[in-house]
Amino acid sequence: MDTGITQELQLEYRPLDAIKTAFGPLVGGSRGKIWFDGEDTFVETESGKVLTSWRLTLETDESKSIIRDLDSQEFNGNKLTKKMAYMKVDKPRLKTN
Secondary structure: OOOOOOOOOOOOOOOOOHHHHHHHHOOOOOOOOOEEEEEEEEOOOOOOOOHHHHHHHHEEEOEEEEEEEEEEEEEEEOOOEEEEEEEEOOOOOOOOO
């Protein structure tokens, strides 16, 4: 249903150093090896909708955890207007430092 109201995604600027710091625990090696595997991408050009599924694997000497994700994105031209992510993990909690 089109209500005539456009909701726009508002992004907050973050300096590169702040982004690196935020991702440090994940990509810094403290959680073992990590890698992403892309699975499927579906694009509906007429409506500007994109679905992307991927898998993130975190592996240590003691365990292996897999996070599966489905991203739903909507575009108006080149502008991202909506993004939702759905995640499924094989373990309820990841071990933290």
